[in-house]
Every structure is written in C-alpha cells, then in structure tokens.
Amino acid sequence: MKRLSTLLFVGLLFALIVSACAAPAAPASQPAAPAEPAAAEATSPAPAEAQEFVTWYQYDENNEDPASDERVGNEYLRDTIPVFNEAFAGKWHWVNQPKAWDKMAAELVAAVQAGADVPDLFEGGSGQVSLFYKNGVMQDLTEWASAQPWYADMDPNALLGCTGPDGGLYCIPVAQRPHLVYVWKDRFPNGFPKTPEEFLVEAERLKGEGLYAVTFFGSTAFDGEGLTRAVWTTIASFGGNLDDGQGNMTLNTPENVAAVEFLRTLVQSGYVPEIAFAGGFQEENAFKDASAAAFPTGLFGYRYVNPLTAPNGTEYSKGNQEDMLDAIEAGDVMLSPFVAPEGMTPGCGVEVSGFAIPVGAKNPEGAKAYIDWIMTDAAQNSDWVLRPGGGFPTLKTTQASADFQTPFYQEAAEVLSQSACRSWYGSMDRKAEAQKLAMGAIYKVIKEDPTADIATELQAAQDEYNAGN
Amino acid sequence: MQQTGIRRRAKRWLRDSLPFWLLLPTILILLAVQVYPALYTVWLSFQERNPAGWEFVGGANFRRLFGMGLFGESIGHTTVFLLGYAGLTLVIGFVIALLLNRKLRFSGLYITLLFIPWVIADIIVGIAFRLLVVPDYGLLSGILQNPALFPPNGLSILTAVPPRPWIGDIPFPPAPAMVYLILASAWRALPFVTLLILAAMQTIPSELVESSRIDGANPRQVIRFIIIPLILPTLVVALFSLTLSGMNGVGMVFSLTGGGPGSSTEVLSYMLYSIGWRQLEFGRAAALALLIAAVNWLLIGGTLRLTRVEERSH
Structure with missing residues (x-):
C-alpha cells in the first residue's frame, strides 16, 4: 500500500513537473493578420446587446482630481466614452482599464505571452513598436489600415514611426510629439541663443544673476528616460546619431562626444540646477519658478509644467495645462529650437502616439471601429490630438483645422520648421537597454x-550594447 | 472471510496513506506556487524571445549578464547595502530591545509606536523618505543643503555623486543616497527585529542575570556572556530575515532612489526588476533571478555555518 501511495505521489509530482516544463501558453507566434470584418460579421450572429470593447489608456476617466498630472487625458475619456457608446449603441460598449504610463507596455507583453486577457486597443506609439514586435505582441494592421479612406491623408513620417522591422504597420499614428525648448522670454533679452557658444555666454550672464540657464531631465531615473529628451535633442543638434541603421549602437562618434562635452560644460559650470538630477520629473520645478531660463522637453510638456511664475512676477496659477498656454499667449514664455553649432540645423526628438491592437484581443473589430471613428470624425480626431495625443495631427486635413492655429500651435509649428526631428533609437531594437546604457x-x-574620458565611456556602453546583437 | 480481509487491508491502506492525503493539498499548492515558477525560471533562463516565439539560446543570457558593467557594480552595491542594513538594524534593534526589556514606564506604548513602520508598505516608506530630501522642498533639505553644516556646498542626498572608492571599484565609502537607503530600510525593519530580540530576551531567566551580577559581572559582561549567547538563535533568525529581505526587496529602492543617482544604489534586486520589467528581457532576468537565488543560498549557508561555530565556541 505504501508503495502504491508513493507511486501515486511520484506520478502526480511528475505530471506537475512535466506541465511546468512545457512551453508557456504560446501567444500566436507571428503577429496575426487582422480578421476580415465582413467575414466576421457573416459568421457571427448579430449581437443581442452591445459587446464590450476594452482599452488600456494611461488615463483614468474615474479620476476627477483637478490636480492630477493626467487630468487632460482623464477628462478626455470622461467626455468621450459616453459619446462613443452613444454613437455605437447596441454594437460596442467602451470599457477603459487605466494603466500606469511606465508599466503598461510591460504588463501587455506579459499578458500576451501568458495568454491572459488583453485589451482590444492599446494606447501607445512609436516608442514601443520594436519592443512589441520582438515580443510578438501586436497585430499587423497594414492590410486593414491601407484599405481605409483616411490612410492616404496621413503623414508618411508618422506611418514610418509605427512600422516594424519587417515593414508591417503595428500601430495607427494619430499624433506626433516633437521636442522643443520652452523659454522664459525675459531671461534672454537678445532672444534665445542660436549656437552653443552664444548659449554659454548667456549662461554665464544668468549665473551672475543667480539664475540657471537651463534645466532638463538629467537623472538616470526611469531607466535612462532622460536620454530621450534634452540629451537626444543636444546630440541631434550636434549632428550626432545613436545607431548605424543596421541595429548597432554608435555612441562614440565625434559629434556625440562634442554634444556630451557641451552638456558637461553646462553642468560643471553650474548653469544647470541640482534638481535636474533628482529624477521624478522634479527638474520642471526650476522652470516653474523661472530660476531656470530654458527647458528642453516634449511639446506635450506644456500640460505638466504648472503653475508658473514669470520673471516679471506674473503668476499663472490655474494649476492646469492652461497656465503654460496662457504664459505663451501673454508672451512670457516662448518656444524655440535648441542651439546648434554654426551651419547645423537644430535637432530634436519625435515620437508618434496612437493605437495598437494586441494579439489575442477579443474584439479587434471594436478597436477598428473606434480607430475608424477617431480617424474619420474631424472633431474627434482634433480632440484626441489636442488632449491625450498632446502633439500635432498625423492627418493632413486635421493639421489645417482651426484647432491647430492657436498661438501655441502656430509658434510650435514655426519652431519645428526650423528643426530636424527624428526618433533617437533609429534601428536599435532593444530600445530600453540602449536607453539605460547610453x-x-x-x-x-x-x-x-x-x-x-568621454569617448572611452561612450565606447564602453556602445560595445556592451552591440555585444547583444 | 475474504471480505473481512479486503476490508482490513483497505483500512490499513487508509491508515498508512492518511498522512499523505492530509499533506497532499499543501504539496499541490507548493508545487503550483513554488516548484512550478522555479522550474519555469530555469527554463526561461535558457530562452530568448523573438517575434516567432521563444528560442533556446543555451548560456547566452548568463554570458550577457556577466558582460554587463552594471552587474559587477550591482554586486558591490548589494554587498554594501546588506552589510549596512543588516548590521545597523541588528545593532539598533538589540539596543532598543535592551532598553524595553528594563520594563520602563509606558513600555507598552513604546512598543506600539515602534511597530508603526512595520505596517507601512516599503514603497510608501520610500516615497516618504524621498519627500524628506527632495532638493527643492524636502523637509530636511534646508538643513542638509546648508553649506555651514555640510561644507562646501551642502548635501543633496538624491543627487550627490558617490565619493571616490578607497579600494579599486568597491563602492565604499557609499554614496549619500546609499547611506540614506540603508537608514530608511533599517527604520522600516527595526520593529520586527526589535520585537524578535525583545521576545527572546524575555525568555532569559532573571535568576541567571541576577546571579551573574552577584558574581561581579558588569553590564557589558552580562550582555556579552549571558544575553547574547542565550538569544543567539533568535539573532540568527533576525539575520536571515534581514539578509533575505535586503537581498530581494525592490520596493524601497524603486520608490526612494530608483537605483540612482547614476547607478549608485542599483542593487541586484533592482537590476532584476529593470531587466525584467523595463527592458522586458525575461530570459536574462530569469538568469539573474537564478544567480540571486544562488547567492541567497550561499548567504544563508554561510550565516548558519558561522553561527554554528559561534554556538560551539560559547
């Protein structure tokens, strides 16, 4: 009997171990082609009641806190969900699951790979394409998107941002988010400098007045997020690159070394406040109280940097995104391209934001209906770009709409026309690793x-990344 | 006759196998939540993800780990953190336990107050300690950044660069942020350790302490030759707990320093989080998890061995 129970026990143990060693519930190994809408409609009976269409946004419609950093997106969802549900009554019912901005991509990859519940639509963009592609997370939307009437109206550069290494379209870009420099106008009576040399002269003058010339995301927080902001803007402005177009990192180049040398001079000369290195987006504080004269960051930064106190004492204290827009309209804050060496075009980063449909989505048709709605309805498109998108429209017709002729957008467009914006990661497919290393x-x-020695350190990081290729 | 035999055999089988059936639910739960994830981690450590699915890559994940500059740095940071955290918590916990063991007035209240940090999540403790020293508006920033107190420019804990190492690349003396991380972690772990030690102290027969005093032992000798040897097993348990929580905890680093400034507080557990959940390199993260598990075993084995020697010597 003892033997029998021992055998039974060993058998059970073996069965469990075998199941444990088996490959995980495999998600579709290749990004699945989107189902044909017509076929889906033909095979499934008409739903008696509206089906749930689930989204993952970094915003939360139930968060009504006016001081929330994400109030703009929260309000968007609060306003738009009922409108969508009404427009698609009896067909789709929009359910949003709010996610943390810096964890939602990881959560999605884990969910897809584990075969768990995934949303029908993921709010994401160009920054995640390589990661999602590598992990087989997103559906290739090329065939479906290219058949839509709005496709021809899209900015080809924005489409490029959503294109995976295999040429597939893994997200639908709705807004482009370029980077530029927010500047307290009074701190630069002769205008914002054009070259690094001019900037250093102004920085020394400001230092003499007890002020800082610039604040930026200088810490290594969020695994090197700072690289994607002012650091890349500086490198791009010096004509640098971080990749060779073949997936390799090229950190140690003369242009990059010169850009880093410039940043080192700014930091070591005391032109940058210490809080720029504290992480947690606290570098913004130095711009808010005008102790720092300039702040290179994303266009979308306007909604987070508030309240503001101008050098002349004017307070913009609504505590929301209107503060920065008001300061720009009043002429206290101006937008500017970054400095660039003589004869070079100022550089900047750009990313696109939009929608992706994960592999394993239960109602991809709901997601497509939503995307179609946002891309077809001009008012909805503008609203998305202005609020969660926080950038410029990818649809040329929306670009021309009155919503984007405000002083803020006009000034930003003017600045960007003088800059050459591109994504920092280029062909590197291990973006997060590259970001942290660099x-x-x-x-x-x-x-x-x-x-x-700058070149030695950059070379070491470059070698470490390329060793993984 | 035959039926009675069968019934008897069945009864005996049931009696013999009863412990197994009683243990079975626990075994199944352990298999599901411990054995399966452990085996899966081993499997994962030899895989890499590509668009077509998982691919067996042999020891490539381990080789990549060893090739990472940050890996060596993290080992140094982890060692400094563990020594500081476990040492400080044990010493302060022991001293507080000694004081509380004297049955002071309001000692019940002190114990209740002492327990507060233990019930706060480490991530919250990290945020609170961070807010105390944020350069602009931290409650302690005014004091810390006073050049008169901390010459020449004051001290900004979250941004101060680490001092030059005394020996090679060993991160000692640690960065101010690492010291602060150790203090915050020790503050949170202190109640548990103190109460553990206090409970052990209260089991020491008072006659033993009194007779040693009559024999002329001074307070230091009482502590060294009576109290410490008698509570040694408890101290070992406390050391285990501290070592494991210090080695594997990530919440405090995550919310207090995020591994920075630079990489000066990047310990192995945070590196694991970073590779796994930021870079989504699950294969490499699994390889690191196995290495951390191995280090845990070594630490536990080492501590046990040391304390056995200690016990024998006493």
Missing part, C-alpha cells in the same frame, strides 16, 4: 566624473 554613460561623464 544615459548611464552620459550621466557618468557629465555629472559623476567630469574628468572621465
């Missing part, structure tokens, strides 16, 4: 060890 190396030489 920012770690740059932080070390500009802040931690100002005597370290």
Whole structure:
C-alpha cells in the first residue's frame, strides 16, 4: 500500500513537473493578420446587446482630481466614452482599464505571452513598436489600415514611426510629439541663443544673476528616460546619431562626444540646477519658478509644467495645462529650437502616439471601429490630438483645422520648421537597454566624473550594447 | 472471510496513506506556487524571445549578464547595502530591545509606536523618505543643503555623486543616497527585529542575570556572556530575515532612489526588476533571478555555518 501511495505521489509530482516544463501558453507566434470584418460579421450572429470593447489608456476617466498630472487625458475619456457608446449603441460598449504610463507596455507583453486577457486597443506609439514586435505582441494592421479612406491623408513620417522591422504597420499614428525648448522670454533679452557658444555666454550672464540657464531631465531615473529628451535633442543638434541603421549602437562618434562635452560644460559650470538630477520629473520645478531660463522637453510638456511664475512676477496659477498656454499667449514664455553649432540645423526628438491592437484581443473589430471613428470624425480626431495625443495631427486635413492655429500651435509649428526631428533609437531594437546604457554613460561623464574620458565611456556602453546583437 | 480481509487491508491502506492525503493539498499548492515558477525560471533562463516565439539560446543570457558593467557594480552595491542594513538594524534593534526589556514606564506604548513602520508598505516608506530630501522642498533639505553644516556646498542626498572608492571599484565609502537607503530600510525593519530580540530576551531567566551580577559581572559582561549567547538563535533568525529581505526587496529602492543617482544604489534586486520589467528581457532576468537565488543560498549557508561555530565556541 505504501508503495502504491508513493507511486501515486511520484506520478502526480511528475505530471506537475512535466506541465511546468512545457512551453508557456504560446501567444500566436507571428503577429496575426487582422480578421476580415465582413467575414466576421457573416459568421457571427448579430449581437443581442452591445459587446464590450476594452482599452488600456494611461488615463483614468474615474479620476476627477483637478490636480492630477493626467487630468487632460482623464477628462478626455470622461467626455468621450459616453459619446462613443452613444454613437455605437447596441454594437460596442467602451470599457477603459487605466494603466500606469511606465508599466503598461510591460504588463501587455506579459499578458500576451501568458495568454491572459488583453485589451482590444492599446494606447501607445512609436516608442514601443520594436519592443512589441520582438515580443510578438501586436497585430499587423497594414492590410486593414491601407484599405481605409483616411490612410492616404496621413503623414508618411508618422506611418514610418509605427512600422516594424519587417515593414508591417503595428500601430495607427494619430499624433506626433516633437521636442522643443520652452523659454522664459525675459531671461534672454537678445532672444534665445542660436549656437552653443552664444548659449554659454548667456549662461554665464544668468549665473551672475543667480539664475540657471537651463534645466532638463538629467537623472538616470526611469531607466535612462532622460536620454530621450534634452540629451537626444543636444546630440541631434550636434549632428550626432545613436545607431548605424543596421541595429548597432554608435555612441562614440565625434559629434556625440562634442554634444556630451557641451552638456558637461553646462553642468560643471553650474548653469544647470541640482534638481535636474533628482529624477521624478522634479527638474520642471526650476522652470516653474523661472530660476531656470530654458527647458528642453516634449511639446506635450506644456500640460505638466504648472503653475508658473514669470520673471516679471506674473503668476499663472490655474494649476492646469492652461497656465503654460496662457504664459505663451501673454508672451512670457516662448518656444524655440535648441542651439546648434554654426551651419547645423537644430535637432530634436519625435515620437508618434496612437493605437495598437494586441494579439489575442477579443474584439479587434471594436478597436477598428473606434480607430475608424477617431480617424474619420474631424472633431474627434482634433480632440484626441489636442488632449491625450498632446502633439500635432498625423492627418493632413486635421493639421489645417482651426484647432491647430492657436498661438501655441502656430509658434510650435514655426519652431519645428526650423528643426530636424527624428526618433533617437533609429534601428536599435532593444530600445530600453540602449536607453539605460547610453544615459548611464552620459550621466557618468557629465555629472559623476567630469574628468572621465568621454569617448572611452561612450565606447564602453556602445560595445556592451552591440555585444547583444 | 475474504471480505473481512479486503476490508482490513483497505483500512490499513487508509491508515498508512492518511498522512499523505492530509499533506497532499499543501504539496499541490507548493508545487503550483513554488516548484512550478522555479522550474519555469530555469527554463526561461535558457530562452530568448523573438517575434516567432521563444528560442533556446543555451548560456547566452548568463554570458550577457556577466558582460554587463552594471552587474559587477550591482554586486558591490548589494554587498554594501546588506552589510549596512543588516548590521545597523541588528545593532539598533538589540539596543532598543535592551532598553524595553528594563520594563520602563509606558513600555507598552513604546512598543506600539515602534511597530508603526512595520505596517507601512516599503514603497510608501520610500516615497516618504524621498519627500524628506527632495532638493527643492524636502523637509530636511534646508538643513542638509546648508553649506555651514555640510561644507562646501551642502548635501543633496538624491543627487550627490558617490565619493571616490578607497579600494579599486568597491563602492565604499557609499554614496549619500546609499547611506540614506540603508537608514530608511533599517527604520522600516527595526520593529520586527526589535520585537524578535525583545521576545527572546524575555525568555532569559532573571535568576541567571541576577546571579551573574552577584558574581561581579558588569553590564557589558552580562550582555556579552549571558544575553547574547542565550538569544543567539533568535539573532540568527533576525539575520536571515534581514539578509533575505535586503537581498530581494525592490520596493524601497524603486520608490526612494530608483537605483540612482547614476547607478549608485542599483542593487541586484533592482537590476532584476529593470531587466525584467523595463527592458522586458525575461530570459536574462530569469538568469539573474537564478544567480540571486544562488547567492541567497550561499548567504544563508554561510550565516548558519558561522553561527554554528559561534554556538560551539560559547
């Protein structure tokens, strides 16, 4: 009997171990082609009641806190969900599941790979395409999107941002988010400098007045997020690149070294406040109280940087996105391209935001109906770009609409016409790793060890990344 | 006759196998929540994800880990953190337990107050400690950033660069942020350790302490030759707990320093989080998890061995 129970036990144990060692519930290994809408309609009976269409946004319609950082997106959802549900009554019922902005991509990858519940639509963009492609997370939307009437109206550069290494379209871009420089006009009576040399002269003058010339995301927080902002803007303005177009990192180049040398000079000369290195987006504080004269960041930054106190004492204290827009309209804040060496065009980063449909989505047709609605209805398109998108429209017709002729958008468009914006990661497919490595190396030489040889440190980070190729 | 035999055999089988059936639910739960994830981690550590699915890559994930500059750095940071955290918590916990063991007035109230940090989630403790030292508006920033107190420019804990290492690349002396992380972690772990030690102290027969005093032992000798040897098993348990929580905890680092400034507080557990959940390199993260597990076993084994020697010597 003892033997029998032992055998039974061993058998059970073996069965469990075998099941444990089996490959995980495999998600569709290749991004699945979208189902034909017509076929789907033909095979499934007409729903008696509206089907749930689930989205993952970084916003939460139930968060009504006016001080929330994400109030703009929260309000968008609060306003738009009922409108959508009414427009698609009896067909689709929009259910949003709010997610943390810096964790939602990881959560989605884990969910798809584990075969767990995934949303029908994911609010994301160009920054995640390579990651999602590598992990087989997103559906290729090329066939469906190219058959839609709005496709021809899209900015080809925006489409490029959503294109995976295999040429497939893995997201639908709705807004483009370029980077530029927010500037307190009074701090630069002769206008914002054009070259690094001019900037250093102004910085020294401001230092003499007890002020800082610039604040930026200088810490290594969020695994090197700072690289994607002012650091990349500087590198791009110096004509630098972070990749060779073949998936390799090219961090140690003369242009990059010169850009990093410039950043080191700014930091070591005391032109940048210490809070720029504290992480947690606290670098914004130095711009809010005008102790720092300039702030290179994303266009969408306007909604987070408030309340504001201008150098002349004017307070913009609504505590929401209107503060920055009001300061721009009043002429206290101006937008500017970054500085660039003589003869070069200022650079900047750009990313596109929009929608993706995960592999394993239960109602991809609901997601397509929603995308179609946003891309077809001009008012909805503008609203999305203005609020959750926080950028410029990817549809040419929307670009021409009155919503984008405000002083803020006009000034931004003018600035961007003088800049050459591109994504920082280029052909690198391990974006998160590249970001952490490059920012770690740059932080070390500009802040931690100002005597370290820049080229040596950049080369070490480059070699480490390329060893994984 | 035959039926009685069968019934008897069945009864005996039931009696013999009863412990197994009683244990079975626990075994199944352990298999599901411990054995399966462990085996899956081993499997994952030899895989890499590509668009077509998982691919067996042999030891490539381990090789990549060893090739990472941050890996060596993290080992150094983890060692410094563990030594500081476990050492500080044990020493302060022991001292507080000694004081509370004297049955002071309001000692019940002190114990209740002492327990507060233990019931706060580490991520919340991290946020609270961070808010105390944020350069612009932190409650302690005014004091810390006073050049008169911390020459020449004051001290900004979250941004101060680490001092030059005394020996090679060993991160000692630690960065101010690492010291602060150790303090915050020790503050949170202190109640548990203190109460553990206090409970052990209260089991020491008072006659033993009194007779040692009559024999002329001074307070230091009482502590060294009576109290410590008698509570040694408890100290070992406390050390285990501290070592494991210090080695594997990520919440405090995540919310207090995020591994920074630079990489000066990037410990192995945070590196694991970063590779797994930021870079989504699950294969490499699994390889690191296995290495951390191995280090855990070594630490536990080492501590046990040391304390056995200690016990024998006493």
